[in-house]
Every structure is written in C-alpha cells, then in structure tokens.
Amino acid sequence: MTFTVLTCEFMHESNTFSRYRTDLPQFQVDTLLYGDEAIRARRNANTELAGFIDVADAAGWNVIHAISAHAVPGGRVTKAAYDHIAGVIVEAARANKGRLDGVLLGLHGSMVPDFCDDGEGYLLGLLRAELGADIPVAATLDLHAMVSEDMVRNAQIFVSYKTYPHVDMREAGAHAARILDRTMRGEIAPRTVRAHVPTLDEANSGRTDIPETRALYERARAAEAEGLLAVSVNAAFTGADVSCVGPTVLATYDSRDPFAEVAARRVTEELADKIWQGRTMKRNIFIEIDEATAEALAWRGDRPLVIADYADNPGAGSYGDSTALLEGLLDAGVRGAVLAPMIDPEAARELHRHKEGDTVKVTIGGKGDANFGGGPLTVAGVVAKLSEGTYLGDGPIQGGLTHSFGPTAVINVEGIEVLVVSEAQQMVDLQQLRAFGIEPTARRILVLKSMQHFRAAFEPIAGKVIVCDTGALATPRAERRRYVRAPRPLWPLDKDFERLIRPASLSNAL
Incomplete structure (x- = not known):
C-alpha cells in the first residue's frame, strides 16, 4: 500500500x-x-x-x-x-x-x-x-x-x-x-x-x-x-x-x-x-575575560588555543556583537588571533566601501545592547578580505549545506583578524574561516562565538579549549536576565527551591 x-x-x-x-x-x-x-x-x-x-x-x-x-x-x-x-x-x-x-x-x-x-x-x-x-x-x-x-x-x-x-x-x-x-x-x-x-x-x-x-x-x-x-x-x-x-x-x-x-x-x-x-553538577568552567587573555598571551602550543565566547553565542539568540573580549585581547597585546564572527552589518558596509589592503578606522560591535558584553569599539586595521559571505560547509553539522554571512570583511587589527559579517551564524564549521582566507590550523588563537557546537569541527584541531563568560546576552548568569512569564519556583533563579516544593512532585507525566 x-x-x-x-x-x-x-x-x-x-x-x-x-x-x-x-x-x-x-x-x-x-x-x-x-x-x-x-x-x-x-x-x-x-x-x-x-x-x-x-x-x-x-x-x-x-x-x-x-x-x-x-x-x-x-x-x-x-x-x-x-x-x-x-x-x-x-x-x-x-x-x-x-x-x-x-x-x-x-x-x-x-x-x-x-x-x-x-x-x-x-x-x-x-x-x-x-x-x-x-x-x-x-x-x-x-x-x-x-x-x-x-x-x-x-x-x-x-x-x-x-x-x-x-x-x-x-x-x-x-x-x-x-x-x-x-x-x-x-x-x-x-x-x-x-x-x-x-x-x-x-x-x-x-x-x-x-x-x-x-x-x-x-x-x-x-x-x-x-x-x-x-x-x-x-x-x-x-x-x-x-x-x-x-x-x-x-x-x-x-x-x-x-x-x-x-x-x-x-x-x-x-x-x-x-x-x-544533577542540576548543580556543572562541567563547564567559565573564566573571566582577564583570565582568557592571560591564557592567550601564554599559549605556546603547536595547535590553536580555542576560546569559546559562550555568552555571545548567536546560536542562542545573542547579538554576536559583544566587544569586551576583543577589547581585552587588544589591551593585553595578543597577536596571531582570530575573532569570529563579529555580527555588524553597518561595519561590514563601511568596510566594503574600501578595498583589500586599505588601512581603515571603523567602529564595530556593541550595537545590540551595550549592557550585555560592551559597547561599540573603534579600531584601526588593514582590510584583509572582502566577500559576499557565501560558504559551503564541510563539517559534521553543516556539511553539504550552503550558508551566507552576507557582506563580509576580514580586518586585521593589531595582529587580530576579525571576521565582520552581516548575517548571524555561530561558529560550527572550518569553512566559516577558510572561505574568507583564514586557515584556522595556522593561527595561535581562535576566539569563536559559540557555546558548544563549535566543538564538532574545531575541537579536533585545537590544542586546548577554554570557555569565557563575556557577560553578553547568553551569559550563564541567568539572574542577569529578568524572567517574568516562567513559572516559579525555578532552579537556579530560586535557590530555596527545595523549601518551596517537594522534589518528589517534580515529575508531571501526562
């Protein structure tokens, strides 16, 4: 039949x-x-x-x-x-x-x-x-x-x-x-x-x-x-x-x-x-920006140090334009690094008014909400790559699928290559760098806006992975977000949960 x-x-x-x-x-x-x-x-x-x-x-x-x-x-x-x-x-x-x-x-x-x-x-x-x-x-x-x-x-x-x-x-x-x-x-x-x-x-x-x-x-x-x-x-x-x-x-x-x-x-x-x-048994260790920059400065491995910008993950609906970690890396003098992506269509348009090789000054990021991950940052650098942003994934998640960052530019700011894009994507595939002239295995530091999906493609090439809470919208500090409609009590917003409700009544199978 x-x-x-x-x-x-x-x-x-x-x-x-x-x-x-x-x-x-x-x-x-x-x-x-x-x-x-x-x-x-x-x-x-x-x-x-x-x-x-x-x-x-x-x-x-x-x-x-x-x-x-x-x-x-x-x-x-x-x-x-x-x-x-x-x-x-x-x-x-x-x-x-x-x-x-x-x-x-x-x-x-x-x-x-x-x-x-x-x-x-x-x-x-x-x-x-x-x-x-x-x-x-x-x-x-x-x-x-x-x-x-x-x-x-x-x-x-x-x-x-x-x-x-x-x-x-x-x-x-x-x-x-x-x-x-x-x-x-x-x-x-x-x-x-x-x-x-x-x-x-x-x-x-x-x-x-x-x-x-x-x-x-x-x-x-x-x-x-x-x-x-x-x-x-x-x-x-x-x-x-x-x-x-x-x-x-x-x-x-x-x-x-x-x-x-x-x-x-x-x-x-x-x-x-x-x-x-198991609600308190967390495996991720969230480090602060100063700790992440110190690790980046000290890194001497033969494979890249991957810093996951957990809190600014576009894959969790964060704005993808927080600047606090980039500013920390620049202030610390970190070199040989990549930061991807910086989701800022306005900055991408500005960079596309120039040509590859130009030295430019541009204001990037911080436009979503400066209270989460920092405000706009003005930088000077060299336009390394201009692209319309299309790439074909070849990794475990996006393999065989065509995606686009929209108008995209790579600007080298004091030894940090920043991938400035127009459309939101989190970092899950090596082609998200290779398609724009960046070979990830040849860089010391890879700063990736992603919580966990990056691991499928990037962990195999990494010497070490660390996870940073930059204070952006997807910060693990849930108390920074104001929950109104969520039913209460709710862990971890209500630490006295067990006094308010019996754990034996948790399951409500229909």
Whole structure:
C-alpha cells in the first residue's frame, strides 16, 4: 500500500530577551525553500528532511513537502513570518487532507512567536483542527526543545536529537519516519508521555560529550532497545521567558502493548529525577575575560588555543556583537588571533566601501545592547578580505549545506583578524574561516562565538579549549536576565527551591 505523507521543516530557537525580531528575511537568508526545491537542496545533507526521505524512498511513500524554513536563533518570530510559514503548512494539509495518511514535521521545540509562548504547540493545534484526531502526526525536535503539554496532546510521535553538538539530525528524522510508517501500516498505535523538570535547563545544557550528560541519552537508547518506540531528553533553552520553560523527558510508546505505558512513565520519571539531582553538577568552567587573555598571551602550543565566547553565542539568540573580549585581547597585546564572527552589518558596509589592503578606522560591535558584553569599539586595521559571505560547509553539522554571512570583511587589527559579517551564524564549521582566507590550523588563537557546537569541527584541531563568560546576552548568569512569564519556583533563579516544593512532585507525566 502506498501512503501519502505531508512533510515540512519549521525551525527557530527564539530568545525572548533579544531586542530584535525574527522576520521572513531572516528565514530567507538561512533557509526558506518550498516543495521539491527544498528536497533537492536538503536531501543529501545532515537534515531531518533527508532522514524523512530516506525512509519514504524505502517504504514507497508519496511525499508532499510543503516547506523548509529555518532561521538562525534570534528574537521572537514575527506574526507575519509565522503566519506565512505556518499558513503554507496548514494550506497543504487542507488541500490534501482527503488523501493524507500521516504528517511528519521537523520542528525545533523552542520557537516563540510574537503572539504566544509556544510556536510548535500552536502549529500542531492548527494541524489537528484541520485534519481531525485520526491522522498520525510525528515530529522531530532539537535537543534544546521546550515541550509543552499542547505539543504532546496534538502529536503522537516525538523524536529529539540525542547529540550536542547536534550531528544526528538525519538519524532523528529517519527514526521518526520509521515510527510513522509502522503506525500507518497499523502495526502500532503510538502515544507520548511527558515529564517536566522545574529548572531552566540541564546542568550542562545537554552536552553529550561528557559522561554525566551522556548517561541520560545512553539510558534513553537502552529504553528504546527494551521496547519503547522513542525516548527523548530535551535540555530546554534558557533564553526563553515562557510558561513552558524547562527540560522535559518524552517517551513514545505503543498503546496496544499493555505494559508499554507503565514503562514509558517509569523511564520519563527516572530521567527527570536524574536531571533534577544533577542540576548543580556543572562541567563547564567559565573564566573571566582577564583570565582568557592571560591564557592567550601564554599559549605556546603547536595547535590553536580555542576560546569559546559562550555568552555571545548567536546560536542562542545573542547579538554576536559583544566587544569586551576583543577589547581585552587588544589591551593585553595578543597577536596571531582570530575573532569570529563579529555580527555588524553597518561595519561590514563601511568596510566594503574600501578595498583589500586599505588601512581603515571603523567602529564595530556593541550595537545590540551595550549592557550585555560592551559597547561599540573603534579600531584601526588593514582590510584583509572582502566577500559576499557565501560558504559551503564541510563539517559534521553543516556539511553539504550552503550558508551566507552576507557582506563580509576580514580586518586585521593589531595582529587580530576579525571576521565582520552581516548575517548571524555561530561558529560550527572550518569553512566559516577558510572561505574568507583564514586557515584556522595556522593561527595561535581562535576566539569563536559559540557555546558548544563549535566543538564538532574545531575541537579536533585545537590544542586546548577554554570557555569565557563575556557577560553578553547568553551569559550563564541567568539572574542577569529578568524572567517574568516562567513559572516559579525555578532552579537556579530560586535557590530555596527545595523549601518551596517537594522534589518528589517534580515529575508531571501526562
């Protein structure tokens, strides 16, 4: 039997503390592709859609792909952008609902539009209202999803990434598609239960390259091997002040199995309790700017010292234009360094008025919010490279995908090469430097605006990695951000949590 399946990708991680908004042009810069064009562009890369198509081809599905829409993390998604993208998806469902056998969605799980707290829950509600209760709906989620009760109510199947850095997008897509295929064939009747943990995120933000957190995902895989259809541990996102904030554990099970629901609830509660018990066990050591500059000055290794600017990570919706660390490096006299990226379209335009080799004075950075990571910094340097900003990734995360920084310039400021870009991207791929004339293995110091994803491509070439809190918008000091909508008490904002609520009541599996 040939099944007809509606697919789409609609992904954004929304930082509600950002002064900016994410509108349709931000999706167009990253990914906004329709129908077969999206399949052609994303079929052979590490994407959820590629995983969907892997299974669809093998199973003989008829795939109706509505849209692939992805924007770099930033401020809330505007209603206009949301309505356009969600409208394409819902209209495809409406036009084909008489012949649809299933729906398969690539979502993030932490999208916050202007008009509600829960972009994914709202979309799933629209689809369920259009298609009725009987059509099976499956969704993939980012490991940093915030999963609401509405989401679980309106979809039967959930599969989240199990890696951070995220390198298993295609695998997650194929996993969800296989469950959906079995559902449409009548072999199983999946449902999902949810347990929530009242913390801002996992203690280590879901890092799967360290034993403490990796154990959670190993337990999830073991539960799947024991018979559950999918177990997902979602680390949540600290940059969203919303009612559904916090980590969750999901277990998708076959409701026809008389023992499966009990097993699903048991594992979600077990893993939720482990997250709670491990909330103070942080692996990252966040050093101050003066410590980072001292390490940079002293570095004599034969491979680069990587300094992760954790707090100014564009991948967490930070502005990507903090200047405090650059100023510290310049004041200390650090040489042979690269800082990337400095997201400043105004400065990029100014540099593009010159030619390569010119000595110029330009003011860069600090335009997002000087209270988070420093204000604008005026520097003098030599324009080393001018580019329109396009690169083709070749690493574990972006391999095979074309991205653009927009108009881009490299300016050498007193021995520090600064990659000044127009469009937000965090550092995840070596081609983000090589495409602009910078060979990362030949530099002493690499200062990368990224929390964790940089490790997939850059850690293998690094002599040492250190993590710096520059005080930018994604600072690990959550108390610097004003949470209003997040339910309280909430760890670590409320240190007397255990006096206010009994830990035994943490899990609220649905």
